[in-house]
Amino acid sequence: MKNDPRPVNVNPSDLMSFAWPLAALASITHRIAGVILFVGIAFGLYALDLSLSSAAGFDVLKGLMNSPFGMFVTWGLLSALAYHFVAGIKHLLLDMEIADTIEGSKFAARVTFLVSAVLIFLAGIWVIQG
Amino acid sequence: MVTQVTSFSRNGLSDFIVQRVTAYILAAYTVFLVGYLLFQGEMVYADWQMLFSHTWMQIFTMLALVSTCAHAWIGMWTIGTDYIREHYFGQNANGYRLIYQVICILTLASYLFWGVKILWGN
Numbered sequence: 570m571k572n573d574p575r576p577v578n579v580n581p582s583d584l585m586s587f588a589w590p591l592a593a594l595a596s597i598t599h600r601i602a603g604v605i606l607f608v609g610i611a612f613g614l615y616a617l618d619l620s621l622s623s624a625a626g627f628d629v630l631k632g633l634m635n636s637p638f639g640m641f642v643t644w645g646l647l648s649a650l651a652y653h654f655v656a657g658i659k660h661l662l663l664d665m666e667i668a669d670t671i672e673g674s675k676f677a678a679r680v681t682f683l684v685s686a687v688l689i690f691l692a693g694i695w696v697i698q699g
Numbered sequence: 700m701v702t703q704v705t706s707f708s709r710n711g712l713s714d715f716i717v718q719r720v721t722a723y724i725l726a727a728y729t730v731f732l733v734g735y736l737l738f739q740g741e742m743v744y745a746d747w748q749m750l751f752s753h754t755w756m757q758i759f760t761m762l763a764l765v766s767t768c769a770h771a772w773i774g775m776w777t778i779g780t781d782y783i784r785e786h787y788f789g790q791n792a793n794g795y796r797l798i799y800q801v802i803c804i805l806t807l808a809s810y811l812f813w814g815v816k817i818l819w820g821n
Contacts, residue, residue: 580786580787600778603778604775607771607774607775607803610767610771611810614813614814617814618816618817620744620747621747621748621751621817623744624744624745627744627747631742650729654726654729657722657726660722661722661723664719695737
Protein backbone atom coordinates (compact mmCIF):
# COMPACT_ATOMS: atom_id res chain seq x y z
CA MET A 570 0.00 0.00 0.00
CA LYS A 571 2.94 2.28 0.70
CA ASN A 572 3.77 2.57 -2.99
CA ASP A 573 0.19 2.88 -4.09
CA PRO A 574 0.27 5.92 -6.40
CA ARG A 575 -3.36 6.79 -5.77
CA PRO A 576 -3.69 10.19 -4.05
CA VAL A 577 -4.77 10.14 -0.40
CA ASN A 578 -5.85 13.74 -0.52
CA VAL A 579 -7.23 15.63 -3.48
CA ASN A 580 -6.40 19.28 -3.85
CA PRO A 581 -9.07 21.51 -5.36
CA SER A 582 -6.54 22.41 -8.07
CA ASP A 583 -6.38 18.73 -9.04
CA LEU A 584 -10.12 18.42 -9.52
CA MET A 585 -10.13 19.38 -13.17
CA SER A 586 -7.65 16.63 -14.01
CA PHE A 587 -10.17 14.02 -12.92
CA ALA A 588 -12.88 12.56 -15.05
CA TRP A 589 -16.25 13.73 -13.77
CA PRO A 590 -18.82 11.00 -14.28
CA LEU A 591 -22.39 12.25 -14.53
CA ALA A 592 -23.22 10.82 -11.08
CA ALA A 593 -20.38 12.87 -9.56
CA LEU A 594 -21.65 16.03 -11.27
CA ALA A 595 -25.15 15.28 -10.00
CA SER A 596 -23.76 14.89 -6.48
CA ILE A 597 -21.66 18.07 -6.35
CA THR A 598 -24.52 20.07 -7.89
CA HIS A 599 -26.81 18.77 -5.13
CA ARG A 600 -24.31 20.07 -2.58
CA ILE A 601 -23.96 23.49 -4.26
CA ALA A 602 -27.75 23.82 -4.55
CA GLY A 603 -27.98 23.01 -0.84
CA VAL A 604 -25.57 25.81 0.08
CA ILE A 605 -27.51 28.24 -2.14
CA LEU A 606 -30.70 27.23 -0.31
CA PHE A 607 -28.99 27.70 3.09
CA VAL A 608 -28.47 31.36 2.17
CA GLY A 609 -31.75 31.51 0.25
CA ILE A 610 -33.86 30.68 3.31
CA ALA A 611 -33.18 34.26 4.44
CA PHE A 612 -34.89 35.54 1.27
CA GLY A 613 -37.76 33.08 1.75
CA LEU A 614 -38.33 34.15 5.36
CA TYR A 615 -38.10 37.81 4.38
CA ALA A 616 -40.74 37.21 1.70
CA LEU A 617 -43.00 35.28 4.10
CA ASP A 618 -42.60 37.99 6.76
CA LEU A 619 -43.48 40.77 4.30
CA SER A 620 -46.35 38.82 2.70
CA LEU A 621 -48.05 38.15 6.05
CA SER A 622 -47.36 41.54 7.66
CA SER A 623 -50.26 43.39 6.01
CA ALA A 624 -52.11 43.78 2.71
CA ALA A 625 -49.74 46.65 1.91
CA GLY A 626 -46.70 44.49 2.67
CA PHE A 627 -48.16 41.74 0.48
CA ASP A 628 -48.37 44.18 -2.43
CA VAL A 629 -44.85 45.47 -1.77
CA LEU A 630 -43.57 41.88 -2.04
CA LYS A 631 -45.49 41.36 -5.28
CA GLY A 632 -43.81 44.48 -6.65
CA LEU A 633 -40.37 43.31 -5.51
CA MET A 634 -40.89 39.88 -7.10
CA ASN A 635 -41.87 41.53 -10.38
CA SER A 636 -38.72 43.66 -10.57
CA PRO A 637 -35.91 42.25 -12.74
CA PHE A 638 -33.68 41.62 -9.70
CA GLY A 639 -36.57 40.08 -7.75
CA MET A 640 -37.42 37.82 -10.68
CA PHE A 641 -33.81 36.70 -10.94
CA VAL A 642 -33.56 35.92 -7.21
CA THR A 643 -36.92 34.12 -7.20
CA TRP A 644 -36.03 32.08 -10.26
CA GLY A 645 -32.54 31.34 -8.92
CA LEU A 646 -33.85 30.09 -5.59
CA LEU A 647 -36.64 28.08 -7.22
CA SER A 648 -34.01 26.52 -9.50
CA ALA A 649 -31.81 25.54 -6.56
CA LEU A 650 -34.88 24.16 -4.79
CA ALA A 651 -35.98 22.22 -7.88
CA TYR A 652 -32.57 20.64 -8.36
CA HIS A 653 -32.04 19.86 -4.66
CA PHE A 654 -35.55 18.34 -4.54
CA VAL A 655 -35.07 16.08 -7.57
CA ALA A 656 -31.54 15.00 -6.59
CA GLY A 657 -32.84 14.45 -3.05
CA ILE A 658 -35.53 12.09 -4.36
CA LYS A 659 -32.73 10.19 -6.09
CA HIS A 660 -31.04 9.81 -2.68
CA LEU A 661 -34.25 8.56 -1.07
CA LEU A 662 -34.64 6.03 -3.92
CA LEU A 663 -31.03 4.92 -3.34
CA ASP A 664 -32.02 4.17 0.27
CA MET A 665 -34.54 1.74 -1.19
CA GLU A 666 -31.77 0.21 -3.31
CA ILE A 667 -33.22 1.69 -6.49
CA ALA A 668 -30.64 2.78 -9.10
CA ASP A 669 -27.67 1.85 -6.90
CA THR A 670 -25.64 0.09 -9.60
CA ILE A 671 -23.14 1.86 -11.87
CA GLU A 672 -25.52 1.73 -14.83
CA GLY A 673 -28.44 2.67 -12.60
CA SER A 674 -26.62 5.68 -11.16
CA LYS A 675 -25.74 6.91 -14.65
CA PHE A 676 -29.36 6.64 -15.68
CA ALA A 677 -30.59 8.27 -12.43
CA ALA A 678 -28.13 11.16 -12.85
CA ARG A 679 -29.39 11.72 -16.42
CA VAL A 680 -33.01 11.69 -15.24
CA THR A 681 -32.11 14.07 -12.38
CA PHE A 682 -30.58 16.64 -14.75
CA LEU A 683 -33.38 16.26 -17.27
CA VAL A 684 -36.28 16.54 -14.83
CA SER A 685 -34.72 19.44 -12.93
CA ALA A 686 -33.97 21.25 -16.22
CA VAL A 687 -37.66 20.98 -17.12
CA LEU A 688 -38.69 22.22 -13.66
CA ILE A 689 -36.19 25.11 -13.82
CA PHE A 690 -37.57 26.08 -17.25
CA LEU A 691 -41.16 25.95 -15.93
CA ALA A 692 -40.13 27.99 -12.87
CA GLY A 693 -38.74 30.62 -15.25
CA ILE A 694 -42.06 30.81 -17.09
CA TRP A 695 -43.95 31.03 -13.78
CA VAL A 696 -41.69 33.86 -12.55
CA ILE A 697 -41.97 35.84 -15.80
CA GLN A 698 -45.76 35.53 -15.85
CA GLY A 699 -45.83 36.89 -12.29
CA MET B 700 -13.94 5.64 17.86
CA VAL B 701 -13.86 9.40 18.22
CA THR B 702 -17.22 11.00 18.83
CA GLN B 703 -17.75 14.03 16.62
CA VAL B 704 -19.01 16.50 19.20
CA THR B 705 -20.23 18.91 16.53
CA SER B 706 -22.34 16.48 14.51
CA PHE B 707 -26.09 16.87 14.94
CA SER B 708 -26.66 13.88 17.21
CA ARG B 709 -23.05 12.80 17.96
CA ASN B 710 -23.86 9.73 15.92
CA GLY B 711 -23.52 9.29 12.16
CA LEU B 712 -26.33 6.74 11.80
CA SER B 713 -28.71 8.93 13.74
CA ASP B 714 -27.70 11.96 11.63
CA PHE B 715 -28.36 9.84 8.54
CA ILE B 716 -31.89 9.04 9.69
CA VAL B 717 -32.61 12.64 10.76
CA GLN B 718 -31.44 13.78 7.30
CA ARG B 719 -33.94 11.37 5.68
CA VAL B 720 -36.93 12.11 7.91
CA THR B 721 -36.46 15.88 7.53
CA ALA B 722 -36.06 15.39 3.76
CA TYR B 723 -39.49 13.72 3.56
CA ILE B 724 -41.08 16.51 5.63
CA LEU B 725 -39.46 19.19 3.46
CA ALA B 726 -40.46 17.40 0.26
CA ALA B 727 -44.07 17.22 1.47
CA TYR B 728 -44.08 20.92 2.43
CA THR B 729 -42.52 21.92 -0.90
CA VAL B 730 -45.05 19.92 -2.92
CA PHE B 731 -47.92 21.36 -0.86
CA LEU B 732 -46.80 25.00 -1.13
CA VAL B 733 -45.91 24.82 -4.83
CA GLY B 734 -49.22 23.08 -5.51
CA TYR B 735 -51.08 25.77 -3.58
CA LEU B 736 -49.33 28.58 -5.48
CA LEU B 737 -50.03 26.91 -8.84
CA PHE B 738 -53.69 26.06 -8.29
CA GLN B 739 -54.78 29.00 -6.19
CA GLY B 740 -54.86 31.24 -9.27
CA GLU B 741 -54.68 34.96 -8.58
CA MET B 742 -52.83 35.42 -5.29
CA VAL B 743 -54.58 37.80 -2.90
CA TYR B 744 -53.60 38.77 0.62
CA ALA B 745 -56.82 37.55 2.28
CA ASP B 746 -56.40 33.96 1.01
CA TRP B 747 -52.70 33.88 1.82
CA GLN B 748 -53.24 35.29 5.30
CA MET B 749 -56.11 32.82 5.86
CA LEU B 750 -53.91 29.87 4.85
CA PHE B 751 -51.28 30.76 7.46
CA SER B 752 -53.87 31.45 10.17
CA HIS B 753 -54.86 27.77 10.34
CA THR B 754 -53.25 25.91 13.23
CA TRP B 755 -52.42 22.92 11.00
CA MET B 756 -50.60 25.20 8.53
CA GLN B 757 -48.67 26.89 11.34
CA ILE B 758 -47.65 23.48 12.69
CA PHE B 759 -46.79 22.23 9.17
CA THR B 760 -44.69 25.37 8.59
CA MET B 761 -42.88 25.05 11.92
CA LEU B 762 -42.22 21.36 11.23
CA ALA B 763 -40.75 22.38 7.88
CA LEU B 764 -38.64 25.11 9.45
CA VAL B 765 -37.31 22.89 12.26
CA SER B 766 -36.62 20.23 9.61
CA THR B 767 -34.80 22.84 7.52
CA CYS B 768 -32.55 23.72 10.45
CA ALA B 769 -31.66 20.11 11.27
CA HIS B 770 -31.30 19.16 7.58
CA ALA B 771 -29.17 22.23 6.78
CA TRP B 772 -27.00 21.73 9.86
CA ILE B 773 -26.20 18.13 8.91
CA GLY B 774 -25.53 19.18 5.31
CA MET B 775 -23.37 22.19 6.20
CA TRP B 776 -21.52 20.16 8.85
CA THR B 777 -20.74 17.49 6.26
CA ILE B 778 -19.45 20.11 3.83
CA GLY B 779 -17.35 21.78 6.55
CA THR B 780 -15.74 18.54 7.71
CA ASP B 781 -15.12 17.54 4.07
CA TYR B 782 -13.34 20.70 2.98
CA ILE B 783 -12.17 22.70 6.00
CA ARG B 784 -9.29 20.37 6.89
CA GLU B 785 -5.63 20.84 7.66
CA HIS B 786 -4.70 19.47 4.27
CA TYR B 787 -6.39 22.40 2.53
CA PHE B 788 -6.33 25.12 5.17
CA GLY B 789 -3.13 24.43 7.10
CA GLN B 790 -2.56 24.30 10.84
CA ASN B 791 -5.49 26.56 11.73
CA ALA B 792 -8.10 24.42 9.97
CA ASN B 793 -9.78 23.33 13.21
CA GLY B 794 -10.22 26.94 14.25
CA TYR B 795 -11.60 27.96 10.87
CA ARG B 796 -14.01 25.04 10.91
CA LEU B 797 -15.23 25.95 14.38
CA ILE B 798 -15.87 29.54 13.25
CA TYR B 799 -17.69 28.24 10.17
CA GLN B 800 -19.80 25.89 12.29
CA VAL B 801 -20.71 28.59 14.81
CA ILE B 802 -21.77 30.91 11.96
CA CYS B 803 -23.93 28.12 10.49
CA ILE B 804 -25.60 27.39 13.85
CA LEU B 805 -26.25 31.06 14.62
CA THR B 806 -27.72 31.55 11.13
CA LEU B 807 -30.03 28.55 11.46
CA ALA B 808 -31.10 29.50 15.00
CA SER B 809 -31.90 32.99 13.71
CA TYR B 810 -33.99 31.49 10.89
CA LEU B 811 -35.92 29.45 13.44
CA PHE B 812 -36.69 32.38 15.75
CA TRP B 813 -37.55 34.58 12.76
CA GLY B 814 -40.03 31.93 11.61
CA VAL B 815 -41.65 31.76 15.06
CA LYS B 816 -42.01 35.54 15.06
CA ILE B 817 -43.52 35.56 11.56
CA LEU B 818 -46.13 32.94 12.44
CA TRP B 819 -47.11 34.04 15.93
CA GLY B 820 -45.45 37.36 16.64
CA ASN B 821 -47.33 39.74 14.39
